[in-house]
Amino acid sequence: xxxxxxxxxxxxxxxxxxxxxxxxxxxxxxxxxxxxxxxxxxxxxxxxxxxxxxxxxxxxxxxxxxxxxxxxxxxxxxxxxxxxxxxxxxxxxxxxxxxxxxxxxxxxxxxxxxxxxxxxxxxxxxxxxxxxxxxxxxxxxxxxxxxxxxxxxxxxxxxxxxxxxxxxxxxxxxxxxxxxxxxxxxxxxxxxxxxxxxxxxxxxxxxxxxxxxxxxxxxxxxxxxxxxxxxxxxxxxxxxxxxxxxxxxxxxxxxxxxxxxxxxxxxxxxxxxxxxxxxxxxxxxxxxxxxxxxxxxxxxxxxxxxxxxxxxxxxxxxxxxxxxxxxxxxxxxxxxxxxxxxxxxxxxxxxxxxxxxxxxxxxxxxxxxxxxxxxxxxxxxxx
Numbered sequence: 001x002x003x004x005x006x007x008x009x010x011x012x013x014x015x016x017x018x019x020x021x022x023x024x025x026x027x028x029x030x031x032x033x034x035x036x037x038x039x040x041x042x043x044x045x046x047x048x049x050x051x052x053x054x055x056x057x058x059x060x061x062x063x064x065x066x067x068x069x070x071x072x073x074x075x076x077x078x079x080x081x082x083x084x085x086x087x088x089x090x091x092x093x094x095x096x097x098x099x100x101x102x103x104x105x106x107x108x109x110x111x112x113x114x115x116x117x118x119x120x121x122x123x124x125x126x127x128x129x130x131x132x133x134x135x136x137x138x139x140x141x142x143x144x145x146x147x148x149x150x151x152x153x154x155x156x157x158x159x160x161x162x163x164x165x166x167x168x169x170x171x172x173x174x175x176x177x178x179x180x181x182x183x184x185x186x187x188x189x190x191x192x193x194x195x196x197x198x199x200x201x202x203x204x205x206x207x208x209x210x211x212x213x214x215x216x217x218x219x220x221x222x223x224x225x226x227x228x229x230x231x232x233x234x235x236x237x238x239x240x241x242x243x244x245x246x247x248x249x250x251x252x253x254x255x256x257x258x259x260x261x262x263x264x265x266x267x268x269x270x271x272x273x274x275x276x277x278x279x280x281x282x283x284x285x286x287x288x289x290x291x292x293x294x295x296x297x298x299x300x301x302x303x304x305x306x307x308x309x310x311x312x313x314x315x316x317x318x319x320x321x322x323x324x325x326x327x328x329x330x331x332x333x334x335x336x337x338x339x340x341x342x343x344x345x346x347x348x349x350x351x352x353x354x355x356x357x358x359x360x361x362x363x364x365x366x367x368x369x370x371x372x373x374x375x376x377x378x379x380x381x382x383x
Contacts, residue, residue: 001025002056003047007070007120011045014077014122025056032056041065045073048116048137051162069141071134074114074121076144082127084146085223086115088134088176089153091270092216093117095208095247096153097133099220102241104129107224107233129227136163136172149226150180152189153219156269160293182226184219196222204235208243210277246369248274252376256346259337259376262353263369268294271355272302282306282348284340286333287320288313289356289368296323299355309343311336315360333361333368337375 001012004026012022023037031037035056038044044060044067051057052067060067075084087097097117104111110128114121117133124130132147136159155170163169174191177183183193198215206217217238224234243249246263253259260278265271271287285307287299296316300323303310310327312320313336317329330336333352340350352372362368 001045001047002054003050004028005047005049006118007122008045008047010120011047011070011073011122015045015073018077035059038063038065043068045070046141048135052140066143067141068143069138071115071121071132071138072142072145074124075142075146077122078124078130079126083129083148083227085129085131085149085151085227086134086145086147086176086180087131087151087153087219087223088136088139088173089151090156090158090173090267091265091273092153092212092219093133093135094244094264095213096151096216096220097131098244099206099216099237099241100131100223102237103220103224103229103234104131104227106236107229109229134176136169139175140172142175142178144179146179147176147181149182149184149223150176151184151219151223152176152186152191153216154186154269155189156267157294158267158269158292161291184222184226186215186219194222194226202234202238203231204238206238207241209248210273212273212277213243213248246365248277249369251373252379254341254376254379257341257344257348257350259350259372260352261369261372262351263358263365263372265353265355266357266365267292268296268299268355271299271353274351274353275302275304275307278349278351279304279306282308282345284309284311284344284348284350286311286313286330286336286340286350286352287324287327287355288316289354289358289362290314290360291316291319292357294355296320296355300324308348309340311340313354313361314356316356333371334375337372337379341379 002025101113112124112127112130115132116135185191185193187195187197196218200218249261251261262274311330312327358365358368
């Protein structure tokens with residue numbers, strides 16, 4: 001097992017439960033470059049955080065040792081007859097997956113939600129349906145993984161620091177359709193399937209804010225209908241689903257200023273969607289973190305006159321400042337929150353939508369969002 005984060009640890013335990021000998025490989029163990037560990041291996045199971053160019057992975061392929069992602073292993077361990085709704089795309093995956101879980105539960109279906117959402121697929125031991133969030137890192141190493149319903153939400157540049165080109169990133173994403181029985185695709189995308197769009201008629205209007213979330217709701221509705229779920233259950237979930245943490249999450253209000261945590265906006269497209277959702281309000285925007293190889297010019301172009309201050313943090317601050325010369329260079333999240341609040345008046349929104357990964361100053365986007373929440377609650381009068 002190569003990579004011992006959450007999914008890697010879970011995969012290793014499941015294999016050992018079934019009587020397999022598991023060799024654990026991880027940078028933290030100091031054995032990542034020990035190529036002899038591959039001797040006698042039947043398969044190399046790779047965590048999504050491990051790039052395909054690592055020497056051990058390259059050698060495995062040269063020797064003809066199968067390389068599986070954790071979701072490939074998880075799929076093979078599922079009980080026969082388990083049905084899968086897979087969801088991929090650049091943005092909106094977690095929201096759509098969790099909304100689908102709510103829809104299936106409203107319909108009385110036995111459902112598990114797993115994958116990139118944070119619950120490893122290898123941890124699922126039994127369910128009638130699995131709604132599985134799938135990243136490009138997971139899909140690039142599938143072999144037999146098959147979706148009953150496969151959903152592509154959107155496709156925009158992301159993870160270019162890992163994939164190298166948009167074409168390689170796109171090809172990894174589109175692997176979700178290789179063995180899918182039903183395809184759900186954005187209208188006009190150019191792939192055969194059931195199409196959806198943000199302006200679709202829905203069984204009910206979603207509780208979630210923003211045109212992008214209405215598009216997510218339309219995709220979830222099309223997928224649920226394809227799985228045989230009726231409109232009454234879909235409507236019930238659309239009206240009540242509140243969203244998920246770190247995605248346009250209102251974390252507090254201080255002195256009439258609202259603080260919105262969109263820490264999961266780790267790319268330019270996601271930040272642009274957040275800006276569109278608050279286009280009618282005065283916004284103080286916090287950007288930055290670790291860049292992912294994207295051009296920030298399109299982000300700068302999306303910042304309208306309603307954005308009255310911009311606060312830059314992290315490694316990408318210098319690159320962002322080149323296209324946003326009037327932005328404040330605050331460097332740390334704590335300083336950005338403090339200065340954004342000082343510039344705000346009652347009715348304003350302080351929006352953390354970084355357009356960057358978190359790994360320069362935080363372990364992950366969840367930790368970044370939790371720190372934002374803590375900072376907000378630490379402000380005088382925070383609620």
